[in-house]
Amino acid sequence: MSVVLKFGGSSITKDGFETILNEIENNKGKKIVIVLSAVYNVTNILISLMERKLNYTIQNLVDIHYKLIEEIGLKHSFIDSLIEELNKDLYKEKVNKPKILSYGELLSTIILYEYLKKNNISSSLIDGTELIRSSFSMKEIIDNSCKSQNFYCDDCIFNYVEKNEIVITQGFITKTKDNYIYTLTRGGSDTTASLIASKLNSERLEIWTDVNGVFDADPNVIKNSNIINNLDYELCQEMAGMGAKVLHPYCIRPCQMKNIPIYIKNTYDSNNNNTIISSEYNNKLSLMLDRGNKVFNITSLNMWNDYGFVADIFLKFKNYSIDINIITTSQYSVLATTKEEDEDKIMSLKEELSRHYDVSLFNCDLISIIGRDIIQNKKIPHLFEKLNNHDKIYITHFSSNNMCLTFAISNEISAY
Ligand code: ASP
Ligand code: MG
Secondary structure, X not given: OEEEEEEOHHHOOHHHHHHHHHHHHHOOOOEEEEEEOOOOOHHHHHHHHHOOOOOXXXXXXXXXXXXXHHHOOOOHHHHHHHHHHHHHHHOOOOOOHHHHHHHHHHHHHHHHHHHHHHOOOOOEEEOHHHXXXXXXXXXXXXXXXXOOOOEEEOOHHXXXXXXXXXXXXXXXXXXXXXXXXXXXXXXXXXHHHHHHHHHHOOOEEEEXXXXXXXXXOOOOOOOOOOEOOEEEXXXXXXXXXXXXXXOOHHHHHHHXXXXXXXXXXXXXXXXXXXXXXXXXXXXXXXXXXXXXXXXXXEEOHHHOOOOOHHHHXXXXXXXXXXXXXXXXXOOOEEEEEEOOOOHHHHHHHHHHHHOOOEEEEEEEEEEEEEOOOHHHOOOHHHHHHHHOOOOOEEEEEEOOOOOEEEEEEEOOHHHO
C-alpha cells in the first residue's frame, strides 16, 4: 500500500522537515511518495525575476535557500550548480518561462533529499516532469487549442515505487507530449500529488500546509469560522472553484475517481482537528469569498423577442480568451463576471461590446454560500434579508447544481 504526502511552500522549513521525518516513521511499512512545492514565496520571486521587475534579485532567492540549508545543518554547495543554471536560463535572450518556474521545486526537493540522507533515510529523487505528462503538445498550448487541463501520471511511477520505499518528486512541473517542460497553474503541486495517488491507488493523499483544514468561511474575514471535519468531494470542488484557497481546484477529481480520501494537515499543529475529504455525504453550509472579480453589465432593448444575443456576446468573450464565471440574464440584459486580470484585454472587449450594446463594468467580490440543496435550505431567506441592506449587489445567482448561491457585490467588503 502507498501514501502520498504533499508539502506546500510554507511547510518547507526546519520544523516542516522534522514533520516529514515523523511522517516517514508513522508510515513505516508503506511505500511513501513525497511531493514538494517550492519554498514559500520562491515561485513569486522567479516570476518577478523573469519579468525583470526590480523588487527581487537572484541573491534573494539564493539567501532563502542557503538559510534553510544552514538551519537544517547542511552545507549549501550542493545547490550551487542549479543556481548557476538558473542564472544562465534567466539571462537567455528568449526566456523559457516554465523551465525557469521549475527551479523552485527542483531546489526544494534536492534539499529534502540531502536532508533525509543526512538522517540515514534513503530515498529516490525522481524528476516530476517524467511522472506528470500532458496529453497535448507545446504547439497546442501556444495556439491556445488545448481545451482542458489534461494531465496524467505516467506508468513509470509503478517502477519507482516498486524499487524504493521513499520517492521524492517535484509538484507543479510536467512535460508536454513533445517533451517540453510545462507547469500546472499556480498552486498546482496539489494536483501533481493527487494524480500520483490516483495512479497508485494509494491508501490516502495528505496535503500538509499551515492551516488545519478547510474552513466554513475565510478566518481572516469572519472571526467565528470553523474547520469542516468531513467534506465530500463535490462540495469541496464547488468551494475550490468559488475561492477556497486550501486546494488547487484540479486536485480533487483524480482522488475522487478512485475514492481516495484527501487529508488536509497542519505541519505546525499535530492536533487532529483536520479536514478529510471523501465520498461521505455532507450537508454543511459554508461561505466563500472570492475577491478581484469584474462584472460586465451588457444591455440592449433589442434583446427582447429576438434571438442570438447571448451567443454573440459570449463569442466576443471567447475571441478575447476571457473566462466567464457567473452569468445571469434578463429579457434585456446579460451580466457576466470574470477574474481576468489583463486590463488591456478587458478594455478591448468592453470597447468591442460597446459597439453593439450598452456596457458597464464594475469591480466586485463574489460571496457564495455553498452547500447541498441550497434553494430548499431554510437559512437562505434570512441571508437574503441581511444582504438587502447592501446597496450594491450586482448579481444574485443560484448555480445550476443547486449547491451555490452567489452575490456579486461592490468590493467595499468592509460594509459587512
Ligand atoms: N510553487 C508553485 C506555486 O507557488 C506550485 C505550488 O506551490 O503548488 O504556485
Ligand atoms: Mg497550495
